[in-house]
Amino acid sequence: MTRDPEALLPSAEPVMLIDPSGVPTGLAEVPDDDTMLAAYGALVAARRLNDQAYALVRQGRLAVYPSSHGQEACQVAAAQVLGADDWLFPTYRDTVAAVTRGVDPVEVLVLLKGDWHSGYDPYRTKVGPQATPLATQLLHAVGVGYAAKLRGEPTVVMALCGDGATSEGDFHEALNFAAVFGVPVVFFVQNNEYAISVPLARQSVAPSLAHKGVGYGVPGERVDGNDVAALLAVLGGAVAKARAGEGPQLVEAHTYRMQAHTNADDATRYRQDDEVAAWVERDPLMRAEAYLRGRGVLGDDQVTAYAAEADRVAAHVREGLNRDVEPNPDDLFDFVYARRTPQLEEQAALVADELSREDAS
Amino acid sequence: MTHEKLTMAQALNRALRDAMAEDPTVLMFGEDVGPLGGVFRITDGLTAEFGEERCFDTPLAESGIVGLAVGMAMNGMRPVVEMQFDAFAYPAFEQVVSHVAKLRNRTRGAVTVPMVIRVPYAGGIGGVEHHCDSSESYYAHTPGLHVLAPANAADAYGLLREAIASPDPVVFLEPKKLYWSKEEVDLAAPVPGIGRAAVVREGTDATLIAYGPSVPTALEAAEVAAQDGRSLQVVDVRSIVPFDDATVCDAVRSTGRAVVVAEAVGFASVSSEIVARVTERCFHSLAAPIRRVTGFDIPFPPPKLEHFQLPGVDRILDAVDDLQWEDS
Ligand SMILES: Cc1ncc(C[n+]2csc(CCOP(=O)(O)OP(=O)(O)O)c2C)c(N)n1
Ligand SMILES: [Mg+2]
Numbered sequence: 189m190t191r192d193p194e195a196l197l198p199s200a201e202p203v204m205l206i207d208p209s210g211v212p213t214g215l216a217e218v219p220d221d222d223t224m225l226a227a228y229g230a231l232v233a234a235r236r237l238n239d240q241a242y243a244l245v246r247q248g249r250l251a252v253y254p255s256s257h258g259q260e261a262c263q264v265a266a267a268q269v270l271g272a273d274d275w276l277f278p279t280y281r282d283t284v285a286a287v288t289r290g291v292d293p294v295e296v297l298v299l300l301k302g303d304w305h306s307g308y309d310p311y312r313t314k315v316g317p318q319a320t321p322l323a324t325q326l327l328h329a330v331g332v333g334y335a336a337k338l339r340g341e342p343t344v345v346m347a348l349c350g351d352g353a354t355s356e357g358d359f360h361e362a363l364n365f366a367a368v369f370g371v372p373v374v375f376f377v378q379n380n381e382y383a384i385s386v387p388l389a390r391q392s393v394a395p396s397l398a399h400k401g402v403g404y405g406v407p408g409e410r411v412d413g414n415d416v417a418a419l420l421a422v423l424g425g426a427v428a429k430a431r432a433g434e435g436p437q438l439v440e441a442h443t444y445r446m447q448a449h450t451n452a453d454d455a456t457r458y459r460q461d462d463e464v465a466a467w468v469e470r471d472p473l474m475r476a477e478a479y480l481r482g483r484g485v486l487g488d489d490q491v492t493a494y495a496a497e498a499d500r501v502a503a504h505v506r507e508g509l510n511r512d513v514e515p516n517p518d519d520l521f522d523f524v525y526a527r528r529t530p531q532l533e534e535q536a537a538l539v540a541d542e543l544s545r546e547d548a549s
Numbered sequence: 550m551t552h553e554k555l556t557m558a559q560a561l562n563r564a565l566r567d568a569m570a571e572d573p574t575v576l577m578f579g580e581d582v583g584p585l586g587g588v589f590r591i592t593d594g595l596t597a598e599f600g601e602e603r604c605f606d607t608p609l610a611e612s613g614i615v616g617l618a619v620g621m622a623m624n625g626m627r628p629v630v631e632m633q634f635d636a637f638a639y640p641a642f643e644q645v646v647s648h649v650a651k652l653r654n655r656t657r658g659a660v661t662v663p664m665v666i667r668v669p670y671a672g673g674i675g676g677v678e679h680h681c682d683s684s685e686s687y688y689a690h691t692p693g694l695h696v697l698a699p700a701n702a703a704d705a706y707g708l709l710r711e712a713i714a715s716p717d718p719v720v721f722l723e724p725k726k727l728y729w730s731k732e733e734v735d736l737a738a739p740v741p742g743i744g745r746a747a748v749v750r751e752g753t754d755a756t757l758i759a760y761g762p763s764v765p766t767a768l769e770a771a772e773v774a775a776q777d778g779r780s781l782q783v784v785d786v787r788s789i790v791p792f793d794d795a796t797v798c799d800a801v802r803s804t805g806r807a808v809v810v811a812e813a814v815g816f817a818s819v820s821s822e823i824v825a826r827v828t829e830r831c832f833h834s835l836a837a838p839i840r841r842v843t844g845f846d847i848p849f850p851p852p853k854l855e856h857f858q859l860p861g862v863d864r865i866l867d868a869v870d871d872l873q874w875e876d877s
Binding site for chain 2: 304305306309310311316317321324326327328329330331332333334335336338339357358361362364365368519522523524525526529530531
């Protein structure tokens with residue numbers, strides 16, 4: 189670990205390996221074709237999932253959906269650079285990251301469907317429960333990583349948050365704790381320019397969010413958040429350094445939230461259409477596709493095949509979300525403590541009594 | 550096991566030592582809990598005995614301490630954290646309310662966070678502002694937490710051991726003013742567990758219900774009352790959550806009169822909850838409305854005024870006198 193401030197500083201510009209038209213920048217080597225094709229497949233599925241979820245909100249099957257449309261490269265890369273024993277700590281916006289890591293999308297969307305607060309077993313895929321209280325999950329990531337470190341396990345933890353969340357106290361406490369205890373956590377900030385309606389300039393006037401690492405002795409790096417190749421390289425490098433004992437790493441991706449904060453938000457109240465339009469040509473999916481077509485490793489047939497696979501996942505999501513699960517009132521009381529307290533027994537009996545009288549009438 | 554003379558502070562220290570010796574996943578961390586042994590010396594000697602990986606100082610950030618503990622508990626550890634003082638636990642409130650208390654619920658039991666948040670709490674030691682808060686109601690109002698408050702060394706040992714072994718998170722409130730009171734304790738003797746109150750003095754005329762720092766005061770009041778010919782029963786709540794309705798209500802039914810004693814501000818408090826619960830359940834056994842002796846609804850006063858705020862023997866006996874004895 190270094191205390192040299194120079195060595196902690198991010199590069200002057202976000203790392204970009206493939207330019208928006210799909211041409212390699214030559215800055216560093218693009219990951220190999222298999223890796224890039226896997227990323228592309230995940231990107232196609234990711235976009236399809238975002239679109240599907242958005243449609244399900246309009247149909248009333250989901251209460252709300254914070255889409256990662258435009259941020260799919262961040263989502264995919266964050267999951268794909270991890271090994272099986274690593275952990276991922278996502279936020280409400282990171283449905284796609286959790287799915288890319290292997291969680292069933294129907295289970296992830298249980299939260300937004302309203303059946304329960306969380307629908308997957310975090311231990312099965314080593315994906316923490318999606319966190320809504322901003323930045324709080326970053327500390328859990330540090331705790332999971334520190335426990336693993338104390339046991340001598342090589343676990344690395346990928347902890348996600350947004351640009352707005354970097355203003356929360358827990359962001360700073362998490363970076364500092366991870367640094368002081370040398371915990372292998374990669375803090376990955378998806379800077380999508382907005383926290384609901386509030387632009388980045390109201391969160392911070394730091395040279396970049398990646399610079400915030402310097403104050404904690406944590407190396408920072410900035411990456412083009414719509415370039416999946418750069419993300420795989422930078423996040424992969426950060427994971428490798430963390431695993432090698434170099435302590436926590438901070439990565440900021442420059443990306444853009446193409447849609448409103450959620451479907452319930454009206455983005456026209458705080459940003460102009462031409463600002464959004466300028467990001468269309470930087471689309472992460474188009475960029476990866478143009479690159480792979482340019483390499484000659486992706487043709488129309490494969491594009492169709494990837495799209496078909498994405499459609500299959502979308503159909504699975506539709507089918508899962510259209511299935512109504514009868515809510516079980518016992519659930520209200522069963523997971524508060526390991527065993528119901530006498531008070532909860534009384535309250536559960538009250539509900540059971542209400543139901544039995546409803547049935548009788 | 551023979552009886553030993555121990556302070557509550559020593560009993561707590563022994564509980565931590567014994568738990569750490571028995572279970573390698575038990576960790577202790579917080580502010581100044583390492584080589585110093587904590588500002589109240591509750592963790593004295595633990596770093597020396599178990600090493601820096603088992604008992605360690607953290608950066609100064611309470612949300613960080615509790616959030617770290619959540620993650621460690623998610624990943625196989627049983628952390629015990631110390632909040633240096635009651636009022637300095639507030640930066641951790643979001644972690645406590647939104648995660649410690651809810652993770653089991655959110656994940657339908659898939660993720661549990663067995664951990665203990667130790668809080669030196671309440672007044673009576675002449676502490677300056679921010680060092681004397683009775684914060685139990687904040688925690689008791691949050692489903693998913695157990696909230697314990699021992700009033701003697703034996704319970705301090707027994708309840709802390711139980712708290713550490715519990716599959717659920719526990720907020721463990723340690724009455725600062727009782728840290729140094731010495732008692733004969735048999736650490737091997739089991740004490741009633743989480744969720745159990747105890748009748749700590751038998752009596753027939755009225756019941757004093759107290760917890761934590763107010764229990765010795767209630768016992769003293771009962772002693773004085775006895776000299777005046779009035780027999781007061783004293784119930785030590787011990788476990789604020791889960792609350793032992795059965796023991797408390799049986800006690801009140803046996804005397805027909807009750808006074809709840811608590812240091813905390815009375816408004817919207819554990820003491821008001823106790824009155825409500827007992828009244829709902831024991832109305833027909835009551836000869837008089839239940840009275841409360843609590844802190845006033847004011848920020849905890851400075852040391853030279855704190856005696857006005859703390860429930861004292863006289864105020865308790867005045868409340869007992871008010872229990873409509875003329876009707877009986
Ligand atoms: C502690 C806390 N305060 C406020 C909110 C409400 N809230 C939800 S998302 C959000 C914006 C977060 O912005 P950012 O961190 O940039 O993430 P993004 O939504 O852009 O992905 C706010 C204010 C919250 N969830 N948690
Ligand atoms: Mg944002």
